[in-house]
Amino acid sequence: MKKPGIGICFILLLVLYILIYPVYCFSQENATDEAISLTALFDRNTAKAGSIIGLTLSFRLPEGATISKPPDIKGLEVFTVVDQQTYNNRISMRLYASQPVLFKTGGISLSYLDKEGKKQVLTAAPVSLNVLSNFGDKPEKAQLRPIQGIMPTRSLFLKYWPWACALIVVIVAGLFIFHLYRKYRRRKLLLEYVDPPHIRAKKDIEDLESQRLFEKGSIKEFYFRFSEIIKRYIENIREFPAAEYTTEEITSHIDNEKDRQILPLLRHSDLVKFADDMPTAAYKEEEVTAVLKYIDETTPVYEPKDFKKSTGGRDK
Amino acid sequence: MDIQEVTLEVEKKSLVFRKIMAEIEKVIVGQKNLIEKILVGLLCEGHLLLEGLPGLAKTTAVKTLAAAIKTSFQRIQFTPDLLPADILGTQIYRPNSGTFEIKKGPIFHNIILADEINRAPAKVQSALLEAMQERQVTIGESTFMLERPFLVLATQNPIEHEGTYPLPEAQIDRFMLKIKVDYPTAAEEKKIIERVNDMAGENVKGVVEVHEVESAAKIIRSIHMEEKITDYIVNISRATRNPKEFGLDIGPMIHYGASPRASIWLSRAARAQAFLMGRGYVTPQDVKSMAFDVLRHRIILSYEAEAEGKTSDDLIKVLLERIEVP
Structure with a gap:
């Protein structure tokens, strides 16, 4: 009988060859791909702007190939590399995400030198990282606080100009009102001083008489005001503040014979004012007449330009 | 009493x-001026x-006054080692009787001249000033009233401040007047000089009895003071405290103004002055x-004023030139 074993073995070996060879070829092919690969992997999918992110670049280089030191990596310009460590088949990096962007790693590449010294480039399969803003969903509406010298500040003038304008308006209005008030006061004073001293004194005596204080029994009040008119008149025509002087002081300052005529009257006024002396109506009339006569006799003669001097130089 | 009667009496x-x-x-x-002001103090029972x-007849004036009103006079020289008991008195143990x-x-x-009061330490000054205020002295367990008139005239030397104890403001305020002797x-x-050669200074006679002085002092209170004069006094005192209110620009010069005690003394002193002038009423001149004299030791000057001299x-x-006289 013919031995069938050899033929069957041959067929079995052929079948095995047919089955195994493609697997071998496939595995050989895969093995070549695995040797030259680059994968990028972030340690998370999302991160906030300003945070530190971890990135691992795993690579397989062809036999005899090397990477430069430091490794030449491109495509990470969006991030700031804080530090990186290179191991056998991977590079660990820590990145600072400074801008809120949706990052896709399509462009990360690593350069290496093959065994012949030529520069080759490995490109990673795409991964993505979403760097979110710190200001929520609508960062454009966030109110950034200015920091002098760091974040641009808004001009103080722009910020406060409405208030500054309001303040200026208030100040100007205040000054204007003050100016009007001064003008009014000056006019009032001018009106007060428009009369020369003798006319004014006579008018004041006339006013005093018309109030009939003496007749109503307010004798002291009459003499207080009467003596004040006399003192003011003396003050205006002479060079000393008679209104602030006592009768004794006025006496010591008077060096004019005509002025001496008025001293008994001032002394009598003191008696009425401070010692309750009660003069008769006739006596009072005599005194008023004497004062009017004194004013007539001592009326200052001056040119209009000298008028200011007649006020005794006092700014009332 | 109406003013006429008071005037006659005065x-x-x-x-x-x-x-x-x-x-x-x-x-x-x-x-x-010194003599007049001493008499004002005597009339108002206020210390001076x-x-x-030195050498301006302060002691002589006081001594002469005491002789003229027939009262006792004592001069106490204040020194740094003086003790309160040296002024007030003390208890002495008598071994014979076994008593104090x-x-x-x-x-x-009656009239004390406390010479150079600022030379004694504070406790001595305080003892004297307390006696001045209370007009009584306590020694041990006994209290003694001081005889009237009781007038203390204290002197201070405006120079030679070294080794002195300046009187505190509160103590100075107890003096009615501070008189400057020129x-x-x-x-x-x-x-x-002529009088010293003639030795005429020794002929001082007692011309007035003490009761006459006391009787005169009593009438001071009856002297009429018009309300406007009182207002004038108040205005002067207030102006020392708040000069701005009276249109005066001396505010920064004054650290502390006069107290109401100054107003009280000023009104009394003005009455006494009117008395000495023979008037039964007070005028602004008084x-x-x-x-x-009433205000000078009661106005405390600021550093600014002192710097400006x-x-x-x-x-x-x-103040007096700017406050309107009634």
Whole structure:
């Protein structure tokens, strides 16, 4: 009988060859791909702007190939590399995400030198990282606080100009009102001083008489005001503040014979004012007449330009 | 009593004081202001602080006054080692009888001259000032009233401040008047020399009895003071505290103004001045003539004023020139 074993073995070996060879070829092919690969992997999918992110670049280089030191990596310009460590088949990096962007790693590449010294480039399969803003969903509406010298500040003038304008308006209005008030006061004073001293004194005596204080029994009040008119008149025509002087002081300052005529009257006024002396109506009339006569006799003669001097130089 | 009656009474009683003045003037040449102010103090029962250089007849004036009103006089020289008991008195143990005897101090006199009061330490000053205020002295368990009139005249030397104990403001305020004693005029000085040669200073006679002085002091309260004069006094005092209110720009010069006690003393002093002038009513001139002596030690000047060399008299002058007289 013919031995069938050899033929069957041959067929079995052929079948095995047919089955195994493609697997071998496939595995050989895969093995070549695995040797030259680059994968990028972030340690998370999302991160906030300003945070530190971890990135691992795993690579397989062809036999005899090397990477430069430091490794030449491109495509990470969006991030700031804080530090990186290179191991056998991977590079660990820590990145600072400074801008809120949706990052896709399509462009990360690593350069290496093959065994012949030529520069080759490995490109990673795409991964993505979403760097979110710190200001929520609508960062454009966030109110950034200015920091002098760091974040641009808004001009103080722009910020406060409405208030500054309001303040200026208030100040100007205040000054204007003050100016009007001064003008009014000056006019009032001018009106007060428009009369020369003798006319004014006579008018004041006339006013005093018309109030009939003496007749109503307010004798002291009459003499207080009467003596004040006399003192003011003396003050205006002479060079000393008679209104602030006592009768004794006025006496010591008077060096004019005509002025001496008025001293008994001032002394009598003191008696009425401070010692309750009660003069008769006739006596009072005599005194008023004497004062009017004194004013007539001592009326200052001056040119209009000298008028200011007649006020005794006092700014009332 | 109406003003006429008061005036008549004042005219009569002020004659007594004219006699005193005449008697003092026999010994003291010039210093009329000093003598007048001492009499004001006597009438108002207010103590006086005299400030002046040595040799200006302060002691002589006081001694002469005491002789003229027939009262006892004692001068106490204040020194750093003086003790309160040296002024007030003390208890002495008598071994024979086994009892304590009270020995009264020099304060038990009518007129006391506390010479250079700022030379003694604070406890001595305080003892004297307390006796001045209370007009009584306690030694051991016994209290003694001081006889009237009781007038203390303390002197201070405006120079030689080294080793002195300046009186605190609160103590100074207890003095009614602070009188500045000035140098005599040339004519007065000449007369002083002549008088010393004649030895006329020894002829001081007691011309007035104590009861006459007391009787005169009583009438002071009856002297009429018009309301407007009171207002004037208040205005002067207030102006020292708040000059701005009276349109005066001396505010920064004054650290502290006069207290209401100043107003009280000023009104009393003005009444006494009116009395000495023989008037039963007060005039603004009486107020003005007393204002310097009443206020000068009660206005505390600021550093600014001192730096500018201003004195309290300068400020009082400004006040009096600017406050309207009634």
